[in-house]
Amino acid sequence: MFKTAPTVILPAAEDRPVIGTYTTAEQAKKAVGFLAENGFPVERSAIVGHDLRLVETVMGRATAGRAAGAGAATGLWFGLMIGLLMPLFTGSTGSTGAFVLGGIAYGALFGAVFGLVTYLANKGPGFVSQQAVIADRYDVVADAAVADDARNLLIKHNWRT
Structure with missing residues (x-):
């Protein structure tokens, strides 16, 4: 018998304001990593990709x-x-x-x-x-209760774009 993954209920978008916008996933991950290094509760944040597209890179002939x-x-x-x-x-x-x-x-x-x-x-x-899924931009969002703290951390250390 197959087990299904537990359902994860995410907060609504309006409950999670954008604290930073980045052009690459690497930049967004570095921003969240920076928040984690500074004691921010990163479990209350997320990275959201916008305008997704599928890119298939041909490696060679089969x-x-x-x-x-x-x-x-x-x-x-x-x-x-x-x-x-x-x-x-x-x-x-x-x-x-x-x-x-x-x-x-x-x-x-x-x-x-x-x-x-x-x-x-x-x-x-x-x-x-x-194959890879790539977004045009990546928003780092956080719960409304901690969004200002995260935004201030990113601004203070020049991580926010």
């Missing part, structure tokens, strides 16, 4: 070699983990290196095969991409 390589890399890490854990369960301490090397080899092999099979079974686009 090829069988690329899929097998990515699968091998993932399998290598999984195999390394298994190789490091095997001596704990077998009681053998002398051949830890063999377990690690075997785990890496088998993990990379099975990962490459799985990546290749997934690539061949997937009839999707012929490219690899990464």
